[in-house]
Amino acid sequence: DAKTTQPPSMDCAEGRAANLPCNHSTISGNEYVYWYRQIHSQGPQYIIHGLKNNETNEMASLIITEDRKSSTLILPHATLRDTAVYYCIVRVNRDDKIIFGKGTRLHILP
Amino acid sequence: GAVVSQHPSRVICKSGTSVKIECRSLDFQATTMFWYRQFPKQSLMLMATSNEGSKATYEQGVEKDKFLINHASLTLSTLTVTSAHPEDSSFYICSANIAGGRNNEQFFGPGTRLTVL
Numbered sequence: 001d002a003k004t005t006q007p008p009s010m011d012c013a014e015g016r017a018a019n020l021p022c023n024h025s026t027i028s029g030n031e032y033v034y035w036y037r038q039i040h041s042q043g044p045q046y047i048i049h050g051l052k053n054n055e056t057n058e059m060a061s062l063i064i065t066e067d068r069k070s071s072t073l074i075l076p077h078a079t080l081r082d083t084a085v086y087y088c089i090v091r092v093n094r095d096d097k098i099i100f101g102k103g104t105r106l107h108i109l110p
Numbered sequence: 111g112a113v114v115s116q117h118p119s120r121v122i123c124k125s126g127t128s129v130k131i132e133c134r135s136l137d138f139q140a141t142t143m144f145w146y147r148q149f150p151k152q153s154l155m156l157m158a159t160s161n162e163g164s165k166a167t168y169e170q171g172v173e174k175d176k177f178l179i180n181h182a183s184l185t186l187s188t189l190t191v192t193s194a195h196p197e198d199s200s201f202y203i204c205s206a207n208i209a210g211g212r213n214n215e216q217f218f219g220p221g222t223r224l225t226v227l
Contacts, residue, residue: 044218046215046216049215098205100146100153100155
């Protein structure tokens with residue numbers, strides 16, 4: 001079973017920041033938080049990952065709470081192309097298999 | 111980022127035939143590849159872990175004799191759906207890790223849509 005809990009769907013206005021929450025209250029000390037997204041009928045795309053510090057890259061920012069029991073993925077300026085299902089995953093390292101939960105279906109509204 | 115390809119992208123076959131799906135890492139070597147299946151409006155379900163030069167490890171409930179996996183080289187893994195039936199119609203996706211790399215990403219292929227008539 002997936003170790004994370006996410007809302008099934010969210011709406012965000014185009015141009016605004018999209019904040020996607022994830023609960024991972026049973027995360028272990030050596031597990032990373034990963035985010036992937038899947039645009040319709042495509043393979044998943046890696047977005048970002050982190051251990052305990054906040055992370056930022058060209059796609060998004062990842063905010064992890066101090067107790068590491070939850071995190072938030074932030075898409076700073078959402079566009080219509082960001083419409084996708086976003087998956088929050090916890091895993092130990094890159095060789096660890098990924099177990100996908102149901103994810104959050106993000107709708108970007110024009 | 112690294113590229114993973116799948117071939118074919120779509121396949122339609124008759125019930126009872128076997129279908130082979132290829133997963134290739136185009137610009138890196140992958141010691142481990144993973145195969146997933148996704149039904150409409152559902153999440154990806156891990157089927158098996160494919161290790162180069164050894165037998166695949168199947169997830170619980172996945173029939174290893176029906177879904178044959180071969181990982182003969184560091185850039186190619188194949189999934190063969192044997193004696194396919196309509197209930198095997200699904201979106202099959204592979205992913206790969208870079209051998210020896212420090213990158214923590216897992217790279218996914220574009221998927222293969224299988225339709226069994």
